[in-house]
Amino acid sequence: MEIATTRTTARLNVIQSLSAVIAHSRDRILFFLAAILLGVSLVLPYWHMTLLAPQYPGGLRVLIYLTKLAGDVQEVNGLNHYIGMMKLEEAAPFERAIAPYGVAALALLALFTGLLRQRWITLLAILIVIFPIIFIADLQYWLWYFGHNLDPHAALSSSIKPFTPPVLGTGRVGQFVVQARFGSGLYLAILAALSALIGIAARLRGSAQRG
Amino acid sequence: MTENRDRPPFQVNQHKVSRRGLLGAAAGLSAGALLASCSVLQRKEEAPKLGVTADEIIKQRQLTPEDVTAALMTYVPSGKYDEFLMFSSTGHGGQVLVHGLPSMRLLKVIAVFAPEPWQGYGYGGSTSEVLEGGYFHGKPILWGDTHHPALSETNGEYDGEFLFINDKANGRIAVVDLRDFETKQIVKNPLLVNEHGGCFVTPNTEYVLEADQYSVPLGGVYAPITQYKEKYRGVLTFWKFDRQKGRIIPEESFAIETPPYWHDLADAGKGPSHGWAFWNSFNTELAFPGLLEGRPAMEIATTQRDMDYLHVVNWKKAEEVIAAGKYEIINGFKVIRMDVAAKEGVLFLIPEPKSPHGVDVTPGGDYIVVAGKLDPHVTVYSFAKIQQAIQAGNWDTDEYGIPVLPFEQCVETQVELGLGPLHTQFDDQGYAYTSLFLDSAVAKWSLGKPYHEDGWKLVEKLPVQYNIGHLAAAEGDTVKPAGRFLVAHNKWSVDRFASLGPLLPQNAQLISIAPNQPMRVLYDSPIGIGEPHYAQIIKRERIKAWEIYPEVGWNPHTHSVDPNAVLKVGDERIERRGKTVEIWGVLLRSQIRPDLIEVEQGDEVIWHLTNIERAKDATHGFALGGYNINLSLEPGETQTIRFVADIPGTFPFYCTEFCSALHLEMMGYFLVKPT
Numbered sequence: 001m002e003i004a005t006t007r008t009t010a011r012l013n014v015i016q017s018l019s020a021v022i023a024h025s026r027d028r029i030l031f032f033l034a035a036i037l038l039g040v041s042l043v044l045p046y047w048h049m050t051l052l053a054p055q056y057p058g059g060l061r062v063l064i065y066l067t068k069l070a071g072d073v074q075e076v077n078g079l080n081h082y083i084g085m086m087k088l089e090e091a092a093p094f095e096r097a098i099a100p101y102g103v104a105a106l107a108l109l110a111l112f113t114g115l116l117r118q119r120w121i122t123l124l125a126i127l128i129v130i131f132p133i134i135f136i137a138d139l140q141y142w143l144w145y146f147g148h149n150l151d152p153h154a155a156l157s158s159s160i161k162p163f164t165p166p167v168l169g170t171g172r173v174g175q176f177v178v179q180a181r182f183g184s185g186l187y188l189a190i191l192a193a194l195s196a197l198i199g200i201a202a203r204l205r206g207s208a209q210r211g
Numbered sequence: 212m213t214e215n216r217d218r219p220p221f222q223v224n225q226h227k228v229s230r231r232g233l234l235g236a237a238a239g240l241s242a243g244a245l246l247a248s249c250s251v252l253q254r255k256e257e258a259p260k261l262g263v264t265a266d267e268i269i270k271q272r273q274l275t276p277e278d279v280t281a282a283l284m285t286y287v288p289s290g291k292y293d294e295f296l297m298f299s300s301t302g303h304g305g306q307v308l309v310h311g312l313p314s315m316r317l318l319k320v321i322a323v324f325a326p327e328p329w330q331g332y333g334y335g336g337s338t339s340e341v342l343e344g345g346y347f348h349g350k351p352i353l354w355g356d357t358h359h360p361a362l363s364e365t366n367g368e369y370d371g372e373f374l375f376i377n378d379k380a381n382g383r384i385a386v387v388d389l390r391d392f393e394t395k396q397i398v399k400n401p402l403l404v405n406e407h408g409g410c411f412v413t414p415n416t417e418y419v420l421e422a423d424q425y426s427v428p429l430g431g432v433y434a435p436i437t438q439y440k441e442k443y444r445g446v447l448t449f450w451k452f453d454r455q456k457g458r459i460i461p462e463e464s465f466a467i468e469t470p471p472y473w474h475d476l477a478d479a480g481k482g483p484s485h486g487w488a489f490w491n492s493f494n495t496e497l498a499f500p501g502l503l504e505g506r507p508a509m510e511i512a513t514t515q516r517d518m519d520y521l522h523v524v525n526w527k528k529a530e531e532v533i534a535a536g537k538y539e540i541i542n543g544f545k546v547i548r549m550d551v552a553a554k555e556g557v558l559f560l561i562p563e564p565k566s567p568h569g570v571d572v573t574p575g576g577d578y579i580v581v582a583g584k585l586d587p588h589v590t591v592y593s594f595a596k597i598q599q600a601i602q603a604g605n606w607d608t609d610e611y612g613i614p615v616l617p618f619e620q621c622v623e624t625q626v627e628l629g630l631g632p633l634h635t636q637f638d639d640q641g642y643a644y645t646s647l648f649l650d651s652a653v654a655k656w657s658l659g660k661p662y663h664e665d666g667w668k669l670v671e672k673l674p675v676q677y678n679i680g681h682l683a684a685a686e687g688d689t690v691k692p693a694g695r696f697l698v699a700h701n702k703w704s705v706d707r708f709a710s711l712g713p714l715l716p717q718n719a720q721l722i723s724i725a726p727n728q729p730m731r732v733l734y735d736s737p738i739g740i741g742e743p744h745y746a747q748i749i750k751r752e753r754i755k756a757w758e759i760y761p762e763v764g765w766n767p768h769t770h771s772v773d774p775n776a777v778l779k780v781g782d783e784r785i786e787r788r789g790k791t792v793e794i795w796g797v798l799l800r801s802q803i804r805p806d807l808i809e810v811e812q813g814d815e816v817i818w819h820l821t822n823i824e825r826a827k828d829a830t831h832g833f834a835l836g837g838y839n840i841n842l843s844l845e846p847g848e849t850q851t852i853r854f855v856a857d858i859p860g861t862f863p864f865y866c867t868e869f870c871s872a873l874h875l876e877m878m879g880y881f882l883v884k885p886t
Binding site for chain 1: 801825
């Protein structure tokens, strides 16, 4: 009983000191954190796709970064050509061109939101919150686009119907089991979004109370 | 072929199977399913036991308990790898075999001296150039008699980087690169025609040793047989190996001229005997044939003397002699003449029981074991005693002036083993294993000090089936033998295998040499594509072979990206320049690009082909029927073929290696318009 009380007290102490830090930095730390997370996410994969088939005992992997594709891209492209699918590097050309600058801009936005305490920039910081949602929605669109724009002249075109590979979870194409999962970069972006969301909420509530 | 979000069967994990099994049991479902799932459950908890079915199999197949343990010691389950790899020669099959141990599964044939279509070896491209390197005065030699493979060594241990193999028939050495298991070079010894005493490497692969067997005048020129003593000569060759280049460098190699004794096997010294090399010999009678002229048969004439000569060579000293310029150039090769070799202390002879076969240096480099062949003993020479005898300096010479050290001053002991001792290998417990050809047995015997206090004794003999020639123990000729397994390469199989006509396969027998247990035969492996002489067995993990070529466009001959490689689809092209048509093509699943080539009769065709695949095992073949062209292009590989389109007609070309569902569609047409 005593121990439990001590533990609760300790936990309270931690929360209190954290709150104190947040109060002291006056919610800045949340935006700085978001800036760092977004910055780091630039060099981490956002999305993983693993293809499993009997003849590939280790599976085939494709890693999607904001700036590049990595893994067994050539092999996956080679296999996809049989069903008339476009090459992976042809996906989302515009998004991939602007993504690094966009995320860098969001990181800067987070930084300035922390430094400046203007209401307009706080509202603008909502972009940081919705960025992961935009990424996932765009990825889903491109997966749909790839699965629904197959070359009708491909060798296996007559035996495959349009399909959408999964953005998250497991699907099946021919003899391949496709496993999709989010990458560490996307998780950092989601954390950044949550951090920014709390920061925005705290700041807006604070200004509402003051107002 | 539509998307299916259902969890596929093999995604179900072990835990789920177990639970499903339990549920099945509770529901009282079919007994078969129940048993299957229960066995999965049990397997997790306790070690496997041989069930009723195993007993039934043993009974049905009439297996003895020894058979069952042999099976358990050799079986390698699907998907698991063998512990050792054995490289063996194939004699007049001209190639090298790679077996896995203990399963004795044949893993690969490495094409060396003979064209081999599966590997596309010798049917166009750089492999044809490798074969051309071994032509005899420009004459195509398309076979070889491979005898003694030698793995490259570092500090006296196998390093798994290169393999050397000799060709007895034509006096040649080949270099196999173990990154891709392909033959990179064949060199013809310009001094001799027939050889046997190779390949053996010095402890850091400074040199590859090779010596003649049947002496000829230096360079193989003509001389009447009656001038055998005056004109014919022996040759001990030290081929310089450049590890960086992965090639033998003939210009930096040298040879030592000897009397026309016939050299047999060899070994390089190591440890205390590093810097020395040993060859044994026969026909010190200097006999030569002439049955119709009234001379005795060679088998009689070469066995008249009781003793032949062990050749002891100080190759470090020989290097100094070469550096000092005391050599002659014969056929472009540096040769230390025998009077110089004798005077400079490069070459010594020691009597050895007549017509010996193997000469093997013990793991510590302290003894040299000579197997008697016609003598029931192995004769063990002490390297230290040899050195003392050389220091003492009271030697006679043979009739050519070569020092002959006194036998009794150099010999440590003789061990009587049985009839027809041929070759000796070693284990990690201080035991030696010698093949007994006439006894059809392997003799295990103990080495003396420092290996055993009370050594030099026969321990046991194991019958083998039949007529054993060489034997190979795991890393058994290195400074650190691995023990456990030995392979007897038996010349005759007689009744071991089903009758397949009068040419019988050889029998490679796997033998357990586990410590403190009697030796026993574990497995008979038929060798149906040649006669293995020597073999070497290496731990699998020492070999770091490439899974695919490092980069697209890799030329395996230069080990660099070929300037004519096409690196991606779309860059392929055809160029015509007068009577030459040059094609830069690619292969990928399932296309050969370009797929339509039209030339005129008499055009010279230069065709560069690159397999741009990066997937393991995605090899493509390239076959052009009618033109004797067949390549194997492994992932990333580039090859160039050149030929004259001298036959008009229509020639389909295609991929010979079943690569994909649309493999049959992977083809093109080569049209030759008549002129």
